[in-house]
Amino acid sequence: MNSLGGIRSWPANWRSTTASMTTTESVRKVPQVLTVAGSDSGAGAGIQADLKVCAARGVYCASVITAVTAQNTRGVQSVHLLPPEFISEQLKSVLSDFEFDVVKTGMLPSTEIVEVLLQNLSDFPVRALVVDPVMVSTSGHVLAGSSILSIFRERLLPIADIITPNVKEASALLDGFRIETVAEMRSAAKSLHEMGPRFVLVKGGDLPDSSDSVDVYFDGKEFHELRSPRIATRNTHGTGCTLASCIAAELAKGSSMLSAVKVAKRFVDNALDYSKDIVIGSGMQGPFDHFFGLKKDPQSSRCSIFNPDDLFLYAVTDSRMNKKWNRSIVDALKAAIEGGATIIQLREKEAETREFLEEAKACIDICRSHGVSLLINDRIDIALACDADGVHVGQSDMPVDLVRSLLGPDKIIGVSCKTPEQAHQAWKDGADYIGSGGVFPTNTKANNRTIGLDGLKEVCEASKLPVVAIGGIGISNAGSVMQIDAPNLKGVAVVSALFDQDCVLTQAKKLHKTLKESKRGI
Ligand SMILES: Nc1ncnc2c1ncn2[C@@H]1O[C@H](COP(=O)(O)OP(=O)(O)O)[C@@H](O)[C@H]1O
Ligand SMILES: Cc1ncc(COP(=O)(O)O)c(N)n1
Ligand SMILES: [Mg+2]
Secondary structure, eight states, X not given: OXXXXXXXXXXXXXXXXXXXXXXXXXXXXXXXEEEEEEEETTSSSHHHHHHHHHHHTTOEEEEEEEEEEEEETTEEEEEEEOOXXXXXXXXXXXXXXXXXXXXXXXXXXXXXHHHHHHHHHHHSOOSEEEEOOOOBOTTSOBSSOGXXXXXXXXXXXXGOSEEOOBHHHHHHHTTTOOOOSHHHHHHHHHHHHXXXXXXXXXXXXXXXXXXXXXXXEEOSSOEEEEEEEOOOOSOOTTHHHHHHHHHHHHHHTTOOHHHHHHHHHHHHHHHHHHTTTOOOSSSSOOOOOTTGGGOOOTTOSOOSOOOGGGGTEEEEOOHHHHHHTTOOHHHHHHHHHHHTOOEEEEOOSSSOHHHHHHHHHHHHHHHHHHTOEEEEESOHHHHHHHTOSEEEEOTTSSOHHHHHHHHOTTSEEEEEESSHHHHHHHHHHTOSEEEEEOSSOOSSSTTOOOOHHHHHHHHHHTOSSOEEEESSOOTTTHHHHHTSSOTTEEEXXXXXXXXXXXXXXXXHHHHHHHHHHHHHHO
16 A cells, blocks of 8 residues: 555654644644444454454544444344445545544455445555455354455455455465465465565464464565464454454554564454453353453452563663664664564663653653563662563662562563572562573673573573573574573573664564574574
């Protein structure tokens, strides 16, 4: 739909171009999505899911309804298509008024309906188009028949920025191509890409015989497999709609396509996990809760889900390096995350408290919008004040058991350990992970005793906790670190290898690639 390559940021002058009815200073731009989809009376999927996920992600969502379904947790009882002329009126109404960042489509059940959509999109061009080619509900009901296939293939897919078919839909678009394995999902993604969309995500929620829930993403050159353990629940009604709308919401906020897809996958995963036991309706396809992020489960003592795999590429900031390269902390972090950093630690040794707090708040916004956790080095007060995801403390900082009692059960706590004794204590005190090093000598931390790869291994073996290695690690030696034989070594933490570099994005990508390759080699 657009020429922005999926990596978009607000134009510098958006304030002056956005609205003319109020003064420039008082304008606050809200990211906006339009969903063009069907209504689900049970409110688990369709328009209702789209509205919920956008609200949960802080994005405004308008809705044009194409069809009304009589639907519940047992299935779809009946479908009523709205007249194409009336759908066109709805489209004109909102497209002529709002400034949508992204249009997302769901159920488009007739050729005439697709025609009116295409006509309106050509009358009112939008910046990005997410097409979820809804054809079959999770319950197996046909929501759009084969009559729409040719207009999808010939006219809608070629203008889409991303399409998100499930395996059945991908197969239908490819004349019945069989998709039963991840390898076949890859072939399907490639063939669908040839039909014209800029990105393809083939969703594997319904892939038979797979213990993981795997989605295959293809950008025309590279494949990415997005995996998460399959959650055992009946409440998967609306996962497809939610995923596509979450991608639209993240794009509307300015994310790149891959970041948007990753955030969306994680959102669905967290929502399913949070809602796996809820019972709504008596059928086999229950809805899930999109607002898990706003709630705490009174039954469980730990409710934020710390994923040890997030330690994979752990970026630790350094303000002197940002000054040296003349970039803001926010730009540095954005580049690190876009390049593949999976968790961030804000380490600030010079700033005054007020300055540190303001910085932390700006960083949290960036991290939250990318679905990446942000930890604060040492300063429990700053972590509390800005509601960071957790802290990292050293052996001479506040003791971990005290940190836990101050921060409560939900926050992530990491602790630096050089010895097996410290590692054992970290676990007893309630830490979530260990940072172990310095593995190699480094300029970032003066007078720091190095422990080498043997010391790292001893620390790993002494604890049940996940470990991230730190100290003098970069592209040249990250592979040797990951190859020590320790299953709880989850990743590497780096400072200079990312931030004391000309291009943070390039270095992050290279390091991520190196780590992935070395992990595969184990
Ligand atoms: N049981 C599950 N556990 C974890 N993720 C799931 C599960 N079922 C579906 N997903 C995820 O939900 C998203 C929607 O997938 P899918 O169910 O294949 O689409 P649709 O709802 O369109 O049929 C995908 O990201 C998929 O990986
Ligand atoms: C109105 C409408 N749109 C889309 C879906 C597909 O949702 P899912 O495949 O997740 O059940 C649905 N069931 N109803
Ligand atoms: Mg599904």
